Amino acid sequence: MEESMQLIQRLFRDHPESVAKTYLKHSFQASYFGADVLLAGLACLIHGILPCCFIIRGRKAVSELHSEMILHRT
Numbered sequence: 001m002e003e004s005m006q007l008i009q010r011l012f013r014d015h016p017e018s019v020a021k022t023y024l025k026h027s028f029q030a031s032y033f034g035a036d037v038l039l040a041g042l043a044c045l046i047h048g049i050l051p052c053c054f055i056i057r058g059r060k061a062v063s064e065l066h067s068e069m070i071l072h073r074t
Helices: 002-018 023-049 057-071
Strands: none
Touching: 002 023, 023 057
16 A cells, blocks of 8 residues: 555656646646647748748747746746
8 A cells, every 4th residue: 555655656746746836737737838849849840841931939939938947947
């Protein structure tokens, strides 16, 4: 029983707690970041084919994610 509790702690709580978040808040924020990166990546792929489209989307996404994930970490 104790081993399973330690496993649950390690899998679901250690990292969120290390960045001062609950599991749920971390889950939502990580999902938002992931979706944003996927959409920015798609925009970059389209930009590679059609340079007139999504000129700043990739750079903007990277800059915003860096600001939220690194510069404003609690």
